[in-house]
Amino acid sequence: MPFFAYDDADHFYGDPHPAPGTRVRFCPERLFAARERRLGRPVKRQRTGSDGLVVHEDPTAILTWPAALWRVEDLEHPVRPVPHADWARCQAFTVVEQVPARLVAGPHGDAVERVITQARALTAAQVEALAALPDGDETALTRELWDQWRRDHGSGSPVGCGLTVLHDSVTQAARRVGPHLFGRDEDDEVEVLDDPSWIQAHHAAHAAALALGAPDHLPPPQNTTLSHRWTSVMGDSAVPGLRRA
Structure with a gap:
């Protein structure tokens, strides 16, 4: 059964708002208005054959963490x-139920959401405490988990969009501390987090999200090692595949 991810009113091109039992229909005018807001100018108000409401068969393929996630059925003219x-993309669907948004990070999305x-x-x-801990086998185990995932799945991520959201979360936290934590990436001409301690904190969070959110790809002792730096400072999570060191 497919899923529909709702972000906010600016990114919702249907009517009415999703609710259990509701038949939601695609509204082209909402799509055109959103394009005009984004571009800051009028756009050609002409539909294409692929315009419609986006639905996913697998919630882990959703690229952003939604404000709400709905299970839907009875797709009209899916393309x-x-x-x-x-x-x-479809012209309409019927909403079955709302499900936890953390499903976009997989079956252990609650653990990823906690990280x-x-x-x-x-x-x-906390960042200084994380950076002071030795990373041990963290890098090697992260690589091993990713290798296992790619052998089994080819592409994608074991925790869906969780790692992207995690990176943004660490960056947000660093911005609250101060601009001195950031530098300029001359190749891409963008501002990036370049403080060594904060980079180490991000690596620890990344490792923990994989260990706790995708525990089936490594044996339990290795998952414990992979998440050790993060859980030592930030606290433990009782999830499958994690055992205390």
């Missing part, structure tokens, strides 16, 4: 703009 894609929440509230003291 796959990309052959063999696990998402489609994200902790990362968003990181303090300078």
Whole structure:
């Protein structure tokens, strides 16, 4: 059964608002108005054959953490703009139920969500404590987990969009501390987090999100090692695949 991710009113092109039992229909005028807001100028108000409401067969393929996630059915005229894609656009669907948004990070999305929440509230003291701990086999185990995932799945991520959201959360926390933590990437001409301690904190959070959010790809002792730096400072999570060191 497919899923519909709701972000906010500016990115919702249907009517009415999703609710259990509601038949939601695509509204082209809402799409055109959103394009005009984004571009700051009038746009040609002409539909294409692939315009519609986006639904996903697999919630882990959703690229952003939604404000709400809905299970839907009875798709009207679904179109796959990309052959063999696990998402489609349709003209209408019926809402079955709201499900936890953390499903976009996989079956252990609650653990990933906890790491994200902790990362968003990181303090300078916590970062220094994380950076002071040896990373041990963290890098090697992270690579091993990713290798295992790619052998089994080819592409994507074991925790969906969780790692992207996690990176943004660490960056938000660093911005609260101060601009001195950032530098300029001359190649891409963008501002990036370049403080060594904060980079180490991000690595620890990344490792923990993988260990706690995708515990089936490594044996339990290795998951414990992979998440050790983060859980030592930020606290433990009782999730499958994690055992105390």
